[in-house]
Amino acid sequence: MLLLLGVIGNGKAQENKKVLKPVEITIDAAARAQAIDNFGAAGCWFSEAIGRNWPQEKKERIAELLFSKETDAQGNPKGIGLSAWRFNIGGGTAEQGDSSGIRSVHHRVECFLNPDGTYDWSKQSGYRWFLQKAKSYGVENLIAFSNTPPVQFTQNGLGFKTTKDFRSNLRPDKYEAYADFLTEVIKHFDETGIHFNYISPVNEPQWDWTGKFGEAKQEGTPWQNEEIYKVITALDKSLEQKQLKSRILTTEAATLKHLYGDTGAASRQVQALYDAGSKLYLGNLKHVPKLVAGHSYFTDAGDSAIIATRKQLAETVQQHGIKFWQSEYSMLGDGFRERARGRRSAMDCGLFLAKLIHQDLTAGNAAAWQFWNAYEPGRAESDTRYYLIALQPNKDFTDGDFAATKNLWALGHYSLFVRPGMHRLHIRRSDNLGAEEAAQKLMVSAFADGNGKTVVVAINYQAQEQQLKLNGQGFSKAKTFSSYVTTAAPDENLKAQPVQIIKDGIRLPPRSVTTVVVN
Numbered sequence: 001m002l003l004l005l006g007v008i009g010n011g012k013a014q015e016n017k018k019v020l021k022p023v024e025i026t027i028d029a030a031a032r033a034q035a036i037d038n039f040g041a042a043g044c045w046f047s048e049a050i051g052r053n054w055p056q057e058k059k060e061r062i063a064e065l066l067f068s069k070e071t072d073a074q075g076n077p078k079g080i081g082l083s084a085w086r087f088n089i090g091g092g093t094a095e096q097g098d099s100s101g102i103r104s105v106h107h108r109v110e111c112f113l114n115p116d117g118t119y120d121w122s123k124q125s126g127y128r129w130f131l132q133k134a135k136s137y138g139v140e141n142l143i144a145f146s147n148t149p150p151v152q153f154t155q156n157g158l159g160f161k162t163t164k165d166f167r168s169n170l171r172p173d174k175y176e177a178y179a180d181f182l183t184e185v186i187k188h189f190d191e192t193g194i195h196f197n198y199i200s201p202v203n204e205p206q207w208d209w210t211g212k213f214g215e216a217k218q219e220g221t222p223w224q225n226e227e228i229y230k231v232i233t234a235l236d237k238s239l240e241q242k243q244l245k246s247r248i249l250t251t252e253a254a255t256l257k258h259l260y261g262d263t264g265a266a267s268r269q270v271q272a273l274y275d276a277g278s279k280l281y282l283g284n285l286k287h288v289p290k291l292v293a294g295h296s297y298f299t300d301a302g303d304s305a306i307i308a309t310r311k312q313l314a315e316t317v318q319q320h321g322i323k324f325w326q327s328e329y330s331m332l333g334d335g336f337r338e339r340a341r342g343r344r345s346a347m348d349c350g351l352f353l354a355k356l357i358h359q360d361l362t363a364g365n366a367a368a369w370q371f372w373n374a375y376e377p378g379r380a381e382s383d384t385r386y387y388l389i390a391l392q393p394n395k396d397f398t399d400g401d402f403a404a405t406k407n408l409w410a411l412g413h414y415s416l417f418v419r420p421g422m423h424r425l426h427i428r429r430s431d432n433l434g435a436e437e438a439a440q441k442l443m444v445s446a447f448a449d450g451n452g453k454t455v456v457v458a459i460n461y462q463a464q465e466q467q468l469k470l471n472g473q474g475f476s477k478a479k480t481f482s483s484y485v486t487t488a489a490p491d492e493n494l495k496a497q498p499v500q501i502i503k504d505g506i507r508l509p510p511r512s513v514t515t516v517v518v519n
Contacts, residue, residue, distance in 0.1 A: 022467035022505060024430035027446045027454065029474030031426035033365060034323065036447065038141045039415035040084025040370040041066065041388060042328070043130045045106050045218075047088075049397040050375070051126030058402065062389060063130065065404055066374055067137035069416065075496035077484065080412030083420050084141040084370055085134035086327075087196070089185055090124055091148035091219045093159040100151075101158055101213040106397070108159075109219060111150050112188075113181050121188055135194050140420050141368075143249065143327075144185065145200035147219040149178045159219035161210040166265060169209070169221035170231070179234035186239070186246050199246050200327075201235055202228050204254035204295065205266040224265035225272045229280040236285040248287050252327055253294035256309055256364070259324070260316035274320045283322075291367075292317065293327040300356055301335035303439040310364030317365070325368040326360045331385030343382040347488040350384075350406030351511060354459050357414055358443045361424060363435060371411060380405045409486045409493045413515055416494075417455045422447045425454070442466055442508075456516075458508065466508040478502055486513030 050059050068079030090109025093100035102108050110123040134142060148159040153174040156162050161169050170178055178201070186196050205223035223231070228251055235248055251269045253259045259270050270292055273282045282288045299309045317324045336352040337344060344352075353371075360366040373387050380390040380403035388408040393400035425446040433441060443459040454475060460466045472478075483497040487509055494515065506516055 020462065020464050020466050021431075022469050023442055023444075024469045024471055025444050025446075025456065025458075026428040026430075026471040026473055027425055027456065027475070028427075029425065029448055029454070029472075033424040033426060034361075034367050036418055036420060036422045036424065037325065037368040038082075038084035038370075038420050039368070039411065039418065040082050040086060040139075040141065040143070041374040041411075042086035042088070042145075042370070042372055043127060043374055044086070044088045045373065046375055046377075046391065046397075047130045048094075048109070048124065048126035049106065049393070050391075051129030053126070053398040055399060058399075059129070060133075062375065062402060063133040063137070065389060065408065067134055067139055069137075071496070075482075077412065077416055077494045079416075080408060081416040082134075082139055083415060084143060084368065085131065085139050086143045086145055086370060087127060087131050089144050089146045089182065090127075091146070091154075091159040092151040093148075093219055096151065096159075098214075100216075101160065101162075101211065102216045102218060103214065104217070107218040109147075112185055113150050113152075115152050119184065119188070131194060141197045142195065143198045143200060143370075144182075144189075144196040144246075145203060145249070145252070146182065147203050148221050149174065150181060153178055153181075154221070158213075158216075160216045161208060161221060162213065164208045164210045166208055166222045166224065168223045168227045168231075170227075175230055175234045176238070178231065179238040182235060183238040183242050183244060186244050187242055190244065196246050198249040199235070199239075200249040200252055200293070201231055202250065203252045205251065206254040206258050206262075206264065222266065225267075225269060225280055226265070228266070228269075229273065229282065232282055232288060233285065236287045239287045246287070247289050248285075249291070249293050249325070249327070250282065250288065251292060251294070253292075255297055256294045256299045256313050256326075259292060259294045260313050270316050270320055270322070274322050290322040291325060292322055293325040295328040296326050296356060296360060297329060298333045298335075300329075300331070300333060300352075303436050306335075306356070306359050307363045307435050307439070310359055314363065314365040323367045324364060325370070326364065326366040327368065327370045328372045329356060329360075329370070330372040330387070336385060344385075345382050345488065346380060346384050346406040347511065349382075350410035350486075350513070351459070351461065353407050354410040354413065354457075354513070355439060355443065355461070357411070358445055358457070358459055359435075359439070361414075362443075362445050365424075369414070371407075375402065404493065406486065406488075406493075410513060412494060413457055413486070413513055417515060418447045418457070419449065422449045422453075422455070427456075442468075460508045460511060463510050465510050468506040468508055470502070470506070481506070482517040484515040484517075485509065488512075 092111030
């Protein structure tokens with residue numbers, strides 16, 4: 001048996017030496033929950049400048065941090081081994097320059113399709129560099145997504161909306177053309193040896209995506225459920241005609257609540273698109289898996305609300321016989337502050353991120369979990385709410401420095417060890433804490449691959465050291481374990497520790513991260 005135990009905490013008040021009563025976790029190998037598809041991140045916006053301009057050594061190290069599953073000579077992981085990478089198919093706002101109406105040059109994206117109908121596959125060279133690195137590292141799931149149709153297909157010739165009507169910016173006569181464009185991109189990359197497992201044509205359809213010309217933030221368009229049905233149907237047909245094997249990811253809802261409730265023309269999307277009695281039913285399309293995706297933004301404030309939202313989503317998804325992916329999250333709202341004032345340390349952010357992953361997996365039954373931007377300009381010491389890797393670029397973004405944040409390693413405690421195909425396992429705990437009370441103390445989840453490998457991730461939210469004991473019901477006995485530790489200390493990020501005896505118990509440092517491997 002190989003048993004891996006991951007423990008995630010925060011680094012605050014480590015001077016408090018009080019040790020809490022040991023908690024015994026009983027894991028039943030026969031009590032399976034959802035299968036895990038992947039853990040991932042997106043390379044949006046800043047991949048272009050980094051991949052195209054930055055020195056080779058620097059961008060290679062960034063790729064290693066994200067994709068590597070290897071360890072160094074001391075046994076420390078070189079990266080977090082992502083099993084999914086999200087690639088943004090641009091809409092052509094970069095070619096428009098300032099005429100795009102989008103303020104930041106980094107939020108304008110090139111388009112492979114030229115206005116004359118020809119394709120230029122040399123576009124998006126920086127994005128493609130990271131895509132190729134993900135492929136070379138063996139990332140299992142490559143996901144292509146689009147924020148806007150090509151600007152030549154939109155109603156206003158722009159990559160964002162200028163009319164707040166919550167309808168798609170795609171011209172009514174261009175649904176087939178948009179689908180053909182996406183499948184031509186998929187086909188091209190297939191021919192180059194890079195296969196997109198999924199194509200996502202709709203992103204956060206509930207937002208209006210309007211902006212004042214010259215001040216718009218990024219590419220984007222709303223979609224109503226009827227419009228989503230129309231574009232998904234056209235895309236499914238185009239994939240089939242070209243004999244492509246990529247599957248369609250829907251619906252990338254702006255919040256989890258839009259999947260099962262809320263109001264408006266893009267609400268209750270599980271019911272609208274996956275209820276067999278709905279006129280918009282997508283479940284009989286060949287390239288549409290029984291899978292719905294949503295984003296955890298703005299449903300992260302307060303433990304009780306976090307858990308309740310995810311439980312309701314899980315129930316709705318189960319009733320419709322589909323599964324759920326959390327396909328985009330960063331700390332856009334202020335829920336991560338947990339009512340604290342002032343800056344939040346990097347470890348505070350990392351701990352909160354771990355909590356959201358835990359709740360999405362255990363309360364929401366998420367089969368996949370994907371962070372939004374892998375890297376953005378910012379600092380690594382505090383308020384690392386938007387990124388895994390903090391960038392400090394020069395003025396022209398042709399070079400710069402970068403630093404891994406605690407967010408990166410927090411995600412790594414899942415992504416590096418919980419691999420595609422593993423199942424989450426149900427557990428019992430000796431303290432009998434409910435999910436809400438555990439959210440401020442000790443959160444635990446377990447996963448297994450069915451071949452003797454088990455991973456347990458525990459989040460110690462407390463300022464005191466915690467002892468953990470494992471009762472592996474249904475597992476063979478193990479005598480020793482290796483461990484990897486992440487604390488607030490700058491040099492403790494999945495740091496390898498000496499082999500220890502399992503019967504002595506497992507020490508979880510105060511608000512820290514520990515991954516234990518038991519043989």
